[in-house]
Amino acid sequence: SQQGEEDPQALSIQEGENATMNCSYKTSINNLQWYRQNSGRGLVHLILIRSNEREKHSGRLRVTLDTSKKSSSLLITASRAADTASYFCATVNYGQNFVFGPGTRLSVLP
Amino acid sequence: EAGVTQFPSHSVIEKGQTVTLRCDPISGHDNLYWYRRVMGKEIKFLLHFVKESKQDESGMPNNRFLAERTGGTYSTLKVQPAELEDSGVYFCASSQSVTGETQYFGPGTRLLVL
Numbered sequence: 566s567q568q569g570e571e572d573p574q575a576l577s578i579q580e581g582e583n584a585t586m587n588c589s590y591k592t593s594i595n596n597l598q599w600y601r602q603n604s605g606r607g608l609v610h611l612i613l614i615r616s617n618e619r620e621k622h623s624g625r626l627r628v629t630l631d632t633s634k635k636s637s638s639l640l641i642t643a644s645r646a647a648d649t650a651s652y653f654c655a656t657v658n659y660g661q662n663f664v665f666g667p668g669t670r671l672s673v674l675p
Numbered sequence: 676e677a678g679v680t681q682f683p684s685h686s687v688i689e690k691g692q693t694v695t696l697r698c699d700p701i702s703g704h705d706n707l708y709w710y711r712r713v714m715g716k717e718i719k720f721l722l723h724f725v726k727e728s729k730q731d732e733s734g735m736p737n738n739r740f741l742a743e744r745t746g747g748t749y750s751t752l753k754v755q756p757a758e759l760e761d762s763g764v765y766f767c768a769s770s771q772s773v774t775g776e777t778q779y780f781g782p783g784t785r786l787l788v789l
Binding site for chain 1: 681720731776
């Protein structure tokens with residue numbers, strides 16, 4: 566089994582709707598980060614939430630972290646067609662390297 | 676400030692051939708990482724350099740893969756001889772801090788082994 570599993574694997578919504586993606590992990594973490602990958606591009610860092618934080622906002626993004634359930638969610642509000650991309654969570658434990666999940670493919674339809 | 680760059684963007688080779696991928700990290704970043712995403716699966720860590728030293732190479736799949744970072748600047752990842760299962764996207768990332776802070780990723784090199 567793998568660390569950092571995103572759920573759902575694919576999500577299709579209409580422009581203007583909200584999109585919620587979830588990430589579960591198995592070991593203790595120092596922080597959890599969300600990245601976006603547009604088709605053919607590299608990974609772009611979106612937001613970092615530390616293990617002692619429960620919620621964080623950045624523009625239209627809202628991330629929650631529940632360390633008791635070992636899960637995180639990424640909410641994108643008022644989605645746009647430009648939000649179409651794959652979204653990955655990466656778990657980080659101090660001194661160790663990133664562990665990525667398989668990603669959620671988000672399609673925002675105009 | 677230039678981001679992480681990778682070369683080539685795409686490479687198509689035949690099984691048994693050799694391919695060398697290059698990564699130029701953000702200037703001043705001592706930490707350089709290689710990752711691989713195979714066939715839509717999760718992105719997997721390959722190895723981590725701190726300057727020119729290999730800090731962690733636990734993710735390297737086998738001895739057909741050789742990574743170097745001479746001089747502590749750019750890095751190369753050589754696959755020799757390439758096998759079909761090596762096909763995928765190879766990402767490079769760099770960071771200033773080694774304590775799990777943000778890593779900045781390059782666009783990746785798409786490798787196809789036929």
